[in-house]
Amino acid sequence: MEVVSPELNSLLPDEIMDTEAIVMDDEPHSESPAASGQSLPSEDTPVPMETDVPAVPEIVSLCSDAPPTQLTQALTTSTPTDSTLCSTTSATQLLLTPSTVSSSPLPLRPATASNLTCATTKTTTSISPAGISLTSGGLQKLSAPFTLSANHQIILNKVASSSGADTTRSPGITTTSTPPGGQKFMVTAIGKSGQPIVLQLPHTGSKPGSGQVLGEAKAHPQHFKVVTIGGRTDLKPVMVSQAVSSVSQVSSLQAQQLKTVQIAKKAQVSSAGPIKFIITKAVNSKGLTAQTSVSNVITGRVLSTSSPVTPPRTITLSETLSSTSKIAISPLKSPSKVPSSPQKSVSLPLNMAHLGQQILVQQSTASSPAKVVCSQSTSQPMKSMQAVTVGTQQFKTIFPLSTPSNVQQIQVPGSRFHYVRLVTATTGNSTGQAASPGTNSSMTAKPMVVNTAQVRMSVPIVPAQPMKQVVPKPLTSGQVVTTQTQQRLIMPATPLPQIQPNLTNLPPGTVLAPAPGSGNLSYAVLPAQYVTQLQQSAYVTLAGSAGFSTPTGIQTQARLPLNGVSTSDTASRPRKPCNCTKSQCLKLYCDCFANGEFCQSCNCTNCSNNLEHETERAKAIKACLDRNPEAFKPKIGKGKEGEADRRHSKGCNCKRSGCLKNYCECYEAKIMCSSNCKCVGCKNFEESPERKTLMHLADAAEVRVQQQTAAKTKLSSQISDLLTRTTPAITSGGGRMPYTFVTKEVAEATCECLLEKAEQAELNHQPQAAAERMVLEEFGRCLMRIISSAGKTDCPSINC
DNA sequence: GAGTTTGAAACT
DNA sequence: CAGTTTCAAACTC
Numbered sequence: 001m002e003v004v005s006p007e008l009n010s011l012l013p014d015e016i017m018d019t020e021a022i023v024m025d026d027e028p029h030s031e032s033p034a035a036s037g038q039s040l041p042s043e044d045t046p047v048p049m050e051t052d053v054p055a056v057p058e059i060v061s062l063c064s065d066a067p068p069t070q071l072t073q074a075l076t077t078s079t080p081t082d083s084t085l086c087s088t089t090s091a092t093q094l095l096l097t098p099s100t101v102s103s104s105p106l107p108l109r110p111a112t113a114s115n116l117t118c119a120t121t122k123t124t125t126s127i128s129p130a131g132i133s134l135t136s137g138g139l140q141k142l143s144a145p146f147t148l149s150a151n152h153q154i155i156l157n158k159v160a161s162s163s164g165a166d167t168t169r170s171p172g173i174t175t176t177s178t179p180p181g182g183q184k185f186m187v188t189a190i191g192k193s194g195q196p197i198v199l200q201l202p203h204t205g206s207k208p209g210s211g212q213v214l215g216e217a218k219a220h221p222q223h224f225k226v227v228t229i230g231g232r233t234d235l236k237p238v239m240v241s242q243a244v245s246s247v248s249q250v251s252s253l254q255a256q257q258l259k260t261v262q263i264a265k266k267a268q269v270s271s272a273g274p275i276k277f278i279i280t281k282a283v284n285s286k287g288l289t290a291q292t293s294v295s296n297v298i299t300g301r302v303l304s305t306s307s308p309v310t311p312p313r314t315i316t317l318s319e320t321l322s323s324t325s326k327i328a329i330s331p332l333k334s335p336s337k338v339p340s341s342p343q344k345s346v347s348l349p350l351n352m353a354h355l356g357q358q359i360l361v362q363q364s365t366a367s368s369p370a371k372v373v374c375s376q377s378t379s380q381p382m383k384s385m386q387a388v389t390v391g392t393q394q395f396k397t398i399f400p401l402s403t404p405s406n407v408q409q410i411q412v413p414g415s416r417f418h419y420v421r422l423v424t425a426t427t428g429n430s431t432g433q434a435a436s437p438g439t440n441s442s443m444t445a446k447p448m449v450v451n452t453a454q455v456r457m458s459v460p461i462v463p464a465q466p467m468k469q470v471v472p473k474p475l476t477s478g479q480v481v482t483t484q485t486q487q488r489l490i491m492p493a494t495p496l497p498q499i500q501p502n503l504t505n506l507p508p509g510t511v512l513a514p515a516p517g518s519g520n521l522s523y524a525v526l527p528a529q530y531v532t533q534l535q536q537s538a539y540v541t542l543a544g545s546a547g548f549s550t551p552t553g554i555q556t557q558a559r560l561p562l563n564g565v566s567t568s569d570t571a572s573r574p575r576k577p578c579n580c581t582k583s584q585c586l587k588l589y590c591d592c593f594a595n596g597e598f599c600q601s602c603n604c605t606n607c608s609n610n611l612e613h614e615t616e617r618a619k620a621i622k623a624c625l626d627r628n629p630e631a632f633k634p635k636i637g638k639g640k641e642g643e644a645d646r647r648h649s650k651g652c653n654c655k656r657s658g659c660l661k662n663y664c665e666c667y668e669a670k671i672m673c674s675s676n677c678k679c680v681g682c683k684n685f686e687e688s689p690e691r692k693t694l695m696h697l698a699d700a701a702e703v704r705v706q707q708q709t710a711a712k713t714k715l716s717s718q719i720s721d722l723l724t725r726t727t728p729a730i731t732s733g734g735g736r737m738p739y740t741f742v743t744k745e746v747a748e749a750t751c752e753c754l755l756e757k758a759e760q761a762e763l764n765h766q767p768q769a770a771a772e773r774m775v776l777e778e779f780g781r782c783l784m785r786i787i788s789s790a791g792k793t794d795c796p797s798i799n800c
Numbered sequence: 801g802a803g804t805t806t807g808a809a810a811c812t
Numbered sequence: 813c814a815g816t817t818t819c820a821a822a823c824t825c
Contacts, residue, residue: 580820588809589819627810653807662822663806 577602585609586620588631593620596632636669651676659684660694742786750782 578599580590585607588594592602592609599609608616624631635649648666652673657663659673659682666673666684672691673684683690742750757778761771 576821578820583809583819587819589821591821594809624809631809650808655807657806657822661806663808665808668822 575600578604580604580607582606584613584616584620586613586617588624593617594632635665636671646671647674648676652679653677654679654682656681658682658690660688660690746786750779750786753778753782 575595575597576591578585578590578592579602581604583589583593585593585599585602585604586609590599590604590609592599592604597609598611599607608620610617621632630649633649636646637649646669648669648671652659652664652666654664654677657667659667659677659679662668664673664679664684666677666679672686673679673682685691754775757774758771761774766774
């Protein structure tokens with residue numbers, strides 16, 4: 001099992017949660033203490049979370065009664081028949097995916113509830129036609145998972161966790177039930193302990209939901225209802241897949257460090273049933289205002305509610321409206337940060353034409369950073385890209401990768417970072433791909449032709465903590481090990497006020513080195529220009545993205561604010577290529593690296609500042625941050641009112657340049673030295689005559705350059721215009737241009753005429769000016785004759 | 801273009 | 813923290 005260490009959270013912004021590999025359990029009901037214990041996050045290394053309550057992965061999944069062997073096969077192999085893949089979980093998320101329509105009413109049984117275990121590492125959920133069992137992947141036990149009332153209500157009764165470690169963690173319940181009517185609903189509830197959650201089911205006619213055979217196409221669209229209850233701040237992804245297969249997967253999230261919203265995508269493509277991807281945000285465990293937004297997805301039914309703190313609650317399931325395959329992500333802002341922010345839901349359909357799938361990004365709340373983790377499972381290695389917008393701004397960008405990687409870009413509103421996740425899931429993977437803890441992935445399938453790898457986004461939880469390389473824990477025994485390679489990239493690009501305090505220390509890139517046997521998970525924080533790099537291999541920009549400017553200039557790299565120059569300013573200029581030879585462009589000597597950029601079109605040798613050396617780059621970043629936590633911060637702080645207040649944060653140390661050469665960082669930034677500087681013989685101050693002289697010279701030179709440039713441009717334009725206007729004469733007239741008649745003979749004749757005029761003037765003792773005038777006039781006449789004869793004859797004659 | 805100068809970054 | 817070394821850009825020829 002892949003485990004995200006506590007460091008991971010510290011590396012990534014709070015707004016985006018990441019989930020680790022989906023835990024695949026070879027057994028439907030894992031009760032292995034060892035596994036659970038291993039998967040448990042270390043208590044000794046608590047990572048500050050966005051919420052005060054330590055996050056604990058809580059997963060309640062519906063497990064089929066099928067024999068373990070059957071389940072194992074279903075989980076470990078990605079079969080087209082698997083219609084449901086449910087994974088995920090952030091700390092207290094519970095995901096349930098009903099995969100099949102069960103004819104038996106109220107499939108949930110107390111007997112299965114007893115199967116709930118505390119094994120966090122293993123959680124498997126599947127629904128068999130015969131019934132539904134619950135397997136708790138979380139640390140908590142559900143002694144009485146829920147009760148079913150006569151009036152189509154399901155009451156979830158949260159019971160205090162059995163283990164001591166569990167008691168400190170917020171409870172979360174997610175359950176799925178398949179009512180008799182074949183309707184399915186999902187409940188993702190993370191409420192307070194001991195508080196029941198009541199779900200009211202709509203009265204639907206029971207259908208003969210006979211047990212369906214795996215791979216059997218569903219004639220009837222599945223209805224899913226997702227209910228999010230609770231007060232947790234964590235985003236809760238809920239994936240609902242078409243109720244085709246009887247196997248669903250639930251990966252338990254290792255724990256407390258991960259706040260994640262995952263979009264599990266099922267590799268399976270179903271021909272008939274509607275596909276629903278629903279991601280809801282988990283309610284705040286702290287009891288703060290929890291907002292849950294659930295986007296409507298295709299035929300599924302999604303119930304969204306802003307969950308107040310106090311359960312029990314009765315929720316009425318509502319119909320969803322969408323008609324196409326979509327993935328809905330509704331990242332919610334942390335209630336702790338914005339307790340009372342009105343729920344805001346924005347759906348951004350992503351047209352992934354080449355993938356034949358759409359991703360719907362739903363934004364639930366405005367300001368709070370959202371944590372979104374999207375995981376995709378696929379039976380076939382593919383390339384997929386997803387763009388997820390978190391926060392107030394939305395954007396969509398699809399990056400077709402030349403590599404078998406998935407790119408998912410997330411922009412957090414107000415953040416200067418773009419978060420882009422690259423997921424490389426290649427090798428043949430089973431439906432139950434290895435997933436990070438807390439990741440819940442499920443795919444539905446129909447319109448979605450093929451799904452690729454898991455896409456995940458991560459956000460550091462610990463503020464102001466430098467990015468660190470995180471090595472996921474190796475998979476534990478008994479877990480499904482996949483050969484799938486996963487890359488995770490997080491790209492900073494745009495400002496995000498909400499999380500900026502946490503991101504200020506973020507290095508331009510971070511790579512989470514894969515742990516042995518962990519499936520080669522890697523994380524990277526990349527500068528925005530990385531997006532550009534990716535786009536060089538042709539990209540598809542999704543329309544309809546509001547507030548997101550798709551990078552169009554391939555050569556232009558977005559840069560972090562450097563030397564007080566705004567990003568837009570720097571971005572407008574072509575980046576200067578570096579010439580590093582010894583530093584591998586992994587030290588601050590390299591401007592590219594120092595600016596958080598990848599080397600691109602540089603002259604460097606042995607460069608490691610690129611995607612191919614993510615690990616090295618991450619280490620270098622970490623090293624730089626260890627030396628100086630503010631290494632990647634702009635050196636020139638922008639003053640309150642204009643450039644006058646701009647000053648170098650550290651100041652320069654010039655000794656011989658007088659701070660009047662570009663050696664001086666202050667001078668280079670076109671600012672004057674300040675008290676921060678330790679320079680000797682500084683001449684870079686306001687009243688310095690040397691500085692003024694240099695400035696004047698520089699201005700004059702710049703003016704000259706501009707004039708020359710303008711003149712060249714104008715001349716080029718005129719020439720171009722002339723050629724454009726004369727072109728018709730060439731083509732339409734069938735003749736040649738006048739100048740083509742200036743043959744050697746014509747030129748000689750013209751010269752003779754001119755000389756004759758000059759001689760005449762000389763013989764007449766005319767002044768030089770008059771002589772010159774005569775010559776010029778004669779030259780004009782010659783030209784006129786040449787031009788006039790151009791269209792008459794091929795051999796114009798010049799006669800004086 | 802090669803060589804020198806310079807100062808930040810890295811190292812001790 | 814200070815001194816030294818390394819490094820790449822800036823500069824000079």
